[in-house]
Amino acid sequence: MVRAEKSIKKRVEGREVMTTLNQDMNLLSFVNDDVWEELGRQREKRGVQRQMNEEWLPILGEEFGEVCQALQKDKAWSKQTDKGDLYAELIQVAAVAMSWAAQVREGKR
Ligand SMILES: [Mg+2]
Numbered sequence: 673m674v675r676a677e678k679s680i681k682k683r684v685e686g687r688e689v690m691t692t693l694n695q696d697m698n699l700l701s702f703v704n705d706d707v708w709e710e711l712g713r714q715r716e717k718r719g720v721q722r723q724m725n726e727e728w729l730p731i732l733g734e735e736f737g738e739v740c741q742a743l744q745k746d747k748a749w750s751k752q753t754d755k756g757d758l759y760a761e762l763i764q765v766a767a768v769a770m771s772w773a774a775q776v777r778e779g780k781r
Contacts, residue, residue, distance in 0.1 A: 710767040721771055728772040735765045
């Protein structure tokens with residue numbers, strides 16, 4: 673007997689969204705591809721980065737700040753220079769965090 677697939681029900685921005693675990697894993701797989709693509713762009717631009725934790729923090733902080741900008745893009749208090757693509761900014765946060773995490777893991781070997 674096939675077990676019923678679990679589903680995740682959430683209320684997002686006023687509407688109910690039902691996602692099955694398979695759909696969620698597919699989505700995460702696409703997001704993962706986009707993070708790898710962004711990592712490739714970052715490597716092309718800056719090479720493999722190795723720096724102090726104190727140097728990583730403002731880089732990640734800047735990317736996080738751009739996520740915050742994207743969230744306030746359509747608000748009355750937004751600025752013209754605010755980043756507008758929430759998804760792209762989240763992918764950049766993930767890519768920077770991954771690079772930093774790789775360095776931390778490298779140090780644990
Ligand atoms: Mg960014």
